[in-house]
Amino acid sequence: MPQNPDSYVRGAAALERLTRRHGGEPYRRLNSYGGPYLAASPLEAVMLVAKALHDAEESVTGQDLDDAILLLDRARDDLDHHELELVDAARLRHGRTWEQIATAAGEGDRRTAQTRYSRLRERTPGYTAPAAPQKAARA
Numbered sequence: 001m002p003q004n005p006d007s008y009v010r011g012a013a014a015l016e017r018l019t020r021r022h023g024g025e026p027y028r029r030l031n032s033y034g035g036p037y038l039a040a041s042p043l044e045a046v047m048l049v050a051k052a053l054h055d056a057e058e059s060v061t062g063q064d065l066d067d068a069i070l071l072l073d074r075a076r077d078d079l080d081h082h083e084l085e086l087v088d089a090a091r092l093r094h095g096r097t098w099e100q101i102a103t104a105a106g107e108g109d110r111r112t113a114q115t116r117y118s119r120l121r122e123r124t125p126g127y128t129a130p131a132a133p134q135k136a137a138r139a
Helices: 005-022 024-033 042-054 062-092 098-105 110-122
Strands: none
Touching: 005 024, 005 042, 005 062, 042 062, 062 098, 062 110, 098 110
């Protein structure tokens, strides 16, 4: 679903705020060289706030929570995309069967895994499955 420009701007601002507050030394170092600010991904930003909630030394503000909630849909989209990539890599590069993927995912049977994959494909516009690797031709 396309985002409106205001939502994109609000999301970018939320990413920067959360990265500055909870990104720690790695992001301070990355951003110490000038140039455009390098923020965490939506998934990482949500995880930073979730971790801060459980860290006694980190304080989480209402703005942090609002920002993380705003980013949840984008984080889910990222996670769905990564799931598709992982399943495709398992199948195409490593020859895993749907049964093996179902077992790895704790989903029970191959039909459940295939149905989940199909639904993810439907709700992840723009994702293109990689082509199966070509076998080397023998001379």
